Amino acid sequence: MMIKMPEDKYQLKAAFTRAAVYAVSAVSVMSLDRADALLTLGLTMGIAAYSAWDIQKKHGKRFEAMPELDEDHHIVQAAKRFSARAGVKAPSVRVQMAGEEKPIIDFIGTTNQYMIVNASEFMNHNNLSDEEKDGTIAHEIAHIEHGDVTHGQIDNAAYIALCISTIGMAAEQMMQGHIAQALLSSSILPLVALASRYVDRQTEYSADQRGFELTDDKEALISGFRHFNYVSGEGELKDMVHGHPIATKLLNAYLAIHEIFSEHPMGQKRIAALEEYSKVYKPS
Numbered sequence: 001m002m003i004k005m006p007e008d009k010y011q012l013k014a015a016f017t018r019a020a021v022y023a024v025s026a027v028s029v030m031s032l033d034r035a036d037a038l039l040t041l042g043l044t045m046g047i048a049a050y051s052a053w054d055i056q057k058k059h060g061k062r063f064e065a066m067p068e069l070d071e072d073h074h075i076v077q078a079a080k081r082f083s084a085r086a087g088v089k090a091p092s093v094r095v096q097m098a099g100e101e102k103p104i105i106d107f108i109g110t111t112n113q114y115m116i117v118n119a120s121e122f123m124n125h126n127n128l129s130d131e132e133k134d135g136t137i138a139h140e141i142a143h144i145e146h147g148d149v150t151h152g153q154i155d156n157a158a159y160i161a162l163c164i165s166t167i168g169m170a171a172e173q174m175m176q177g178h179i180a181q182a183l184l185s186s187s188i189l190p191l192v193a194l195a196s197r198y199v200d201r202q203t204e205y206s207a208d209q210r211g212f213e214l215t216d217d218k219e220a221l222i223s224g225f226r227h228f229n230y231v232s233g234e235g236e237l238k239d240m241v242h243g244h245p246i247a248t249k250l251l252n253a254y255l256a257i258h259e260i261f262s263e264h265p266m267g268q269k270r271i272a273a274l275e276e277y278s279k280v281y282k283p284s
């Protein structure tokens with residue numbers, strides 16, 4: 001595997017947090033006796049391999065069955081343009097007809113990449129503008145360029161190893177009657193889960209920043225966020241409490257807590273981060 005230097009401050013933060021999570025996981029496994037450590041590693045590899053196979057089988061069929069967008073469609077052209085700029089293979093763009101899911105990019109393994117666009121969002125001409133589509137597509141291409149899916153799979157394996165070793169350890173402590181110790185050692189799990197959410201949010205900021213570079217158009221991304229913010233309800237809630245100082249404070253507190261558990265940063269913060277970056281960004 002090639003080790004690349006992080007390209008921006010978000011990737012740097014993600015890399016440090018990942019390193020800490022991997023270290024905690026390694027220490028946890030190494031603190032087991034040899035037989036248990038081997039069992040833990042075996043189980044981890046088994047679960048990781050099964051989930052890779054499962055994704056390949058289930059989603060492979062699902063994506064293959066979706067209609068592929070025409071070559072000359074704006075979205076396909078944009079995906080090709082940004083992929084070429086990023087130096088990655090362009091994904092095959094498929095249309096998902098079900099209404100409720102958000103537009104996503106999805107992958108099978110790390111070689112077959114599909115960009116799944118949601119028909120109700122992307123095909124209805126009264127919804128996203130072409131620029132907003134470009135911003136969203138460039139963000140997704142940045143995820144491909146950054147290898148975020150592969151990183152996510154490695155993170156999952158580290159978390160699985162940590163779960164197995166910690167639960168094993170806590171169970172043993174419980175059986176020996178050390179209840180407080182068992183609670184203390186298993187308290188690492190929610191902390192690490194939150195740390196991995198933090199990593200997810202950094203990769204989102206990073207893909208936003210790279211999406212801006214790929215499009216040379218921060219407004220395309222920002223306006224897309226506003227659109228999706230309203231889709232997800234954050235914007236509507238803000239409108240509802242507008243002009244009510246206490247309600248606004250409560251809503252902001254709620255959103256801040258909600259964000260700690262979320263894979264995506266708040267729309268407002270993503271917009272602010274792009275505004276900040278646009279002050280130092282120089283088009284190449």
Ligand SMILES: [Zn+2]
Pocket residue numbers: 139140143204207
């Ligand atoms: Zn993203």
